[in-house]
Amino acid sequence: MTDRFDPGALRQWWPKPSKPRPIVIFGAGSIVGDAHLPAYRKAGFPVAGLYDPDHAKALQLAETWGTRAYSSEDEALATTDAIFDLATPPAAHAAILAKLPTGAAALIQKPMGSDLEAATAILEICRTRQLKAAVNFQLRFAPMMLALQDAIAKGHLGEVVDFDAWLALATPWGLWPFLKGLPRIEIAMHSIHYLDLVRGLLGNPRGVHAKTIGHPNHEVAQTRTAAILDYGDRVRCVLSVNHDHDFGRKFQACEFRISGTLGAAYVKLGVNLDYPRGEPDELWFRPAGGNDWVSVPLEGAWFPDAFVNRMANLQRFATGEDQELIGSVEDAWQTMALVEAAYQSSAAPATAIAPLPRQ
Structure with missing residues (x-):
C-alpha cells in the first residue's frame, strides 16, 4: 500500500x-x-x-x-x-x-x-x-527526474515494467562543429544521457540490441538510433531516437513513458525541442489508485538546474x-560499457531471415 x-x-x-x-x-x-x-x-x-x-x-x-x-x-x-x-x-x-x-x-x-x-x-x-x-x-539530477525517482521509490508506480524513450525532432548539429569527423556521435554524445538514466532507474541491463545510423542531410556520423535494453522477461525498455524529424514542430516529440504494475509516468524533455531555446519540461503521473493524470509543478528545468x-x-x-x-x-564506467555494447551491436550483423524455399 x-x-x-x-x-x-x-x-x-x-x-x-x-x-x-x-x-x-x-x-x-x-x-x-x-x-x-x-x-x-x-x-x-x-x-x-x-x-x-x-x-x-x-x-x-x-x-x-x-x-x-x-x-x-x-x-x-x-x-x-x-x-x-x-x-x-x-x-x-x-x-x-x-x-x-x-x-x-x-x-x-x-x-x-x-x-x-x-x-x-x-x-x-x-x-x-x-x-x-x-x-x-546530469540528467539524473534534473528536477523532473529526481521527482520521478522519488515517486518510484515511494511505490506510486508499483514495479516498473516498461520504459519508452521517443525522440522525433530536429537537432541543429551545426552548433557543434567539433563533432564533424568524429566516428561516434549519437549514442556517445546524446543518447548516453538516456542510457545512464535508465541504468539509474532499472540497474544494469543484461545486454543491448542497437542500430545507430547517419542521415543523408548531415555529415555527422550518426543521428538516428534504435535500441532495446535486455532486462529479462519482466521489463521492456526501448529507445527510438530520430534527430532528423525536421518537418515543423507539430508532430515532434522528446518524451519518456514509464509504466509500472500500478501506475505510470510521462516526461517531456523540453530543452531538446527548438534547441537551444527549448520548451518547458513536463512531468505527469497516473499514480497507483488514481483515476486521472496529475501534472507535477516543476521548480526548475534540466538546463541549468540539473x-x-x-x-x-x-x-x-x-x-x-x-x-x-x-x-x-x-558507476559511469558501466554506462560507458553499455554505450560500447550498443556500438558493437550496431556493427554486428542482424539475425538473418530465412529465404523463401525454392519451388
Missing part, C-alpha cells in the same frame, strides 16, 4: 553543501556559458576561475560572468581546496585528471572518454590518484555531508 500521491511533496532538489568549495572550470565552450556558470550562480557556488588554452575565449567568458581567467593550466591547478570541473572534450580528460592534486574532487564532462578503452584509462587515473570523481551525467544538483552532490560528498557519490567514475 502506497502513501497518498502528493505531487508537491516529490523531491526536486539536492540539498546544498553547507560550505561550498571554490570551483575551477577547465574549458570555455558553449556548455560552460549556457549551463555551468548559470547553474553555479543560481546556487551561490563560488567560481574561482576558468582556464582554456584559448585564453582570449576564456577571458571573454570570464568577463561576462565576473570571474577570473587563469593565464596557465598550472595556475588553475594550484587553486587551494578546489572542486575541479572538467568541461573539456573527451580526449582532454585524462591528461588533466593526471595532474590534479591527489585526493581532489572532480566533475568530468560526459562522455567519460571517447570509448570504453579511454574510459578505463580515466578510471585507473582516478583510482591511482584517489580522486573523488564523478561524470556529469547542473546545480549534480554539483551539490559532489560538493557534499567531498566534505562528507553525502555518503554516496551518484554517478561516480566507477
Whole structure:
C-alpha cells in the first residue's frame, strides 16, 4: 500500500553543501556559458576561475560572468581546496585528471572518454590518484527526474515494467562543429544521457540490441538510433531516437513513458525541442489508485538546474555531508560499457531471415 500521491511533496532538489568549495572550470565552450556558470550562480557556488588554452575565449567568458581567467593550466591547478570541473572534450580528460592534486574532487564532462578503452584509462587515473570523481551525467539530477525517482521509490508506480524513450525532432548539429569527423556521435554524445538514466532507474541491463545510423542531410556520423535494453522477461525498455524529424514542430516529440504494475509516468524533455531555446519540461503521473493524470509543478528545468544538483552532490560528498557519490567514475564506467555494447551491436550483423524455399 502506497502513501497518498502528493505531487508537491516529490523531491526536486539536492540539498546544498553547507560550505561550498571554490570551483575551477577547465574549458570555455558553449556548455560552460549556457549551463555551468548559470547553474553555479543560481546556487551561490563560488567560481574561482576558468582556464582554456584559448585564453582570449576564456577571458571573454570570464568577463561576462565576473570571474577570473587563469593565464596557465598550472595556475588553475594550484587553486587551494578546489572542486575541479572538467568541461573539456573527451580526449582532454585524462591528461588533466593526471595532474590534479591527489585526493581532489572532480566533475568530468560526459562522455567519460571517447570509448570504453579511454574510459578505463580515466578510471585507473582516478583510482591511482584517489580522486573523488564523478561524470556529469546530469540528467539524473534534473528536477523532473529526481521527482520521478522519488515517486518510484515511494511505490506510486508499483514495479516498473516498461520504459519508452521517443525522440522525433530536429537537432541543429551545426552548433557543434567539433563533432564533424568524429566516428561516434549519437549514442556517445546524446543518447548516453538516456542510457545512464535508465541504468539509474532499472540497474544494469543484461545486454543491448542497437542500430545507430547517419542521415543523408548531415555529415555527422550518426543521428538516428534504435535500441532495446535486455532486462529479462519482466521489463521492456526501448529507445527510438530520430534527430532528423525536421518537418515543423507539430508532430515532434522528446518524451519518456514509464509504466509500472500500478501506475505510470510521462516526461517531456523540453530543452531538446527548438534547441537551444527549448520548451518547458513536463512531468505527469497516473499514480497507483488514481483515476486521472496529475501534472507535477516543476521548480526548475534540466538546463541549468540539473547542473546545480549534480554539483551539490559532489560538493557534499567531498566534505562528507553525502555518503554516496551518484554517478561516480566507477558507476559511469558501466554506462560507458553499455554505450560500447550498443556500438558493437550496431556493427554486428542482424539475425538473418530465412529465404523463401525454392519451388
